[in-house]
Amino acid sequence: MDLKRQEGGVKTAFWNGMPIKNDLMTLCKQLGKLGIWVRLHYVYPYPHVDDLIPLMADGTLLPYLDILLQHASPKILKAMKRPSSIDRTLERIKKWREICPDLTLRSTFIVGFPGETEEDFQLLLGFLKEAQLDRVGCFKFSPVEGTPATDMADQVPEDVKEERFHRFMQLQQEISANRLKQKIGKTLDVLVDEIDEEGIIAAPKQMPLKLMG
Secondary structure (H helix, E strand, C coil): CEEEECHHHEEEEEECCEEEEEEHHHHHHHHHCCCCCCCEEEECCCHHHHHHHHHHHCCCCCCEEEECCECCCHHHHHHHCCCCCHHHHHHHHHHHHHHCCCCEEEEEEEECCCCCCHHHHHHHHHHHHHHCCCEEEEEECCCCCCCHHHHCCCCCCHHHHHHHHHHHHHHHHHHHHHHHHCCCCCCCCEEEEEEECCEEEEEECCCCCCEEC
8 A cells, every 4th residue: 555645644645556544543553453564664753653653652652763864964954855853753752662661763864964064073073973773774865866966065975975985884783772772671572474493583573674583
């Protein structure tokens, strides 16, 4: 099913090429009734996401949220045409974890976007330290023909992008490792994918991560 967002979280959904009307909350509740594991991926940080967290806390949805944040500098976020209140984002993350303590958070970021200064990058690193996201992906900005960012002033040199990418990943690897250490000794529900002579391959419901044993 393909979903396209409209105002207020209402979706135009396409099933087998035919348009149907729905909203994300109703869709998630109905999927939760099927008795299957439902995990959300690539969710934009719109306000209605807050309403989904209780569904993760009560088991309707898996306690996993892959939410697209992309940066932490208000200046860069505005240039990207993304929500730019990073303090509000941190408040929301704190509230989400209060409602659903088992919540696993993943996001994706871009370094080297046109106009990104060292100060902007430090804001991003500071956000990572405070947000303590479980898993993170990072991409170096790459110009794409026909997009506004390609023609923006103050393009970041490739060597600077590379250096910032490695600093970003080094910090996040430490954060992710510490987050995983907090799960040591806990009992997790898993979905077994494969059993062979070498052991079991399974994924816990908190994250799409393969566990072998």
